[in-house]
Amino acid sequence: MRTFVALLSLLFVISSYAQIETVPHQFWNNLSHFNPSYAGLQHEKQAGIMYEGFRKETFQHDYQIFYNQKLKKNFGIGINANHRASWDQTSEISIPVSYNWNISGQNHLAIGLAPSFRNYNPAEFYLDSAGNIQSPSRNYFQTHAGVTYHFKNVYAGFGVRNLHLRSWGDLEAGTWEPHLYGNFSFETPVGSRSVENHPHTLILSALYTYVNGFNRVDLNARMQFKNGLNAFIGGRVGSGFTMGTGWDFFQKLRCLYSISWQRNNLNNGNNVSHEFSVVYHVTQDD
Helix, strand or coil: CCCCCCCCCCCCCCCCCCCCCCCCHHHEEEHHHCCCCHHHEEEEEEEEEEEECCCCCCCCEHHHHEEEEHHHHEEEEEECCCCCCCCCCCEECCCCCCEEEEEEEEEEEEEEEEEEEEEEEEECEEECCCCECCCCCCEEEEEEEEEEEEEEEEEEEEEEEEEEEEEEECCCCCCCCCEEEEEEEEEEECCCCCCCCCEEEEEEEEEEECCCCCCEEEEEEEECCCCEEEEEEECCCCCCHHHHHHHEECCCCCEEEEEEEECCCCCCEEEEEEEEEEEEEEECCC
C-alpha cells in the first residue's frame, strides 16, 4: 500500500450557538469526510485537495486534503485533513477504515469507522499572570461512523460525525454536537451506451444534514462529457445556488471551479464563495 498523506480544508463554519459544520458545495468529491464507509469504496485510489473562500460578510477559508484507497480482502482506508481559518481556527485529521461486504450478486454493504483528532482555537483571549495575551486551545478526540448500501451505480449511505467525544486541555472545552448525514448518488450514461462511443455521464448527488434540530439538504447534478468537460449545478434547498465547471485530464485528474450564492439569514444579505478542487482518481475499472 502506497504511503498516503493528506492535509486539508476543514469544511465547516461553526456557528457561535450550535457548532454546525459547513458543507462544501462540491461535497461529492470526498464523501469519506461525512461517511467513513466510503474509504476505498468508489475508487481504487483517490487523492485530492479542495479550497473554498468566502467574501463579503464572512471572512473564512476552508482547506481539505484527502486520500482514499481500496485494499485487499474488501477493506479500504483513507486520511482526511481539514483546516478552517476564520476569526477562530479549527483543524482536524481523521483516518477512515472501511469494509465492503458482498451481500448477494451486485448488492453490497459497506461499513466504516474513523478515529479523529481536532484542535480548536476560539476567537477569545485572556491575559496571564505576566500580562501576555493567551488564547485557550481546545483539543478533542472523536469517532465518526457510517454505513453505505450500493447496487451497481446507486449509492445510499448514513454517517454520524462526533459520535464519541472526549476533550482535554481545558476544563470548559465544551462539546461538539453529533452531526447526522444521509447521502445518495446515482450515475447513468447519457447518449450512446456503446463502449466505443464513451457516452456522457450524468451524476446526481444529495447530502442531508441533521444536527440538534437543524436540517439542511444539498443537491448537485453533474454532467461529465466524453471529451472531459464537466459542468454542474446545485445548491442548498431554500437558501443557496451553485454552478461550476472543470475538466477531466486523462480521465484521472479532475480540476473544478464553482461559485456559490448563499442567503445570510442574519442580515438578509448574500454570501458568495469560490471553490476549487483538484482530484486524482483511479476507478475500479482502470
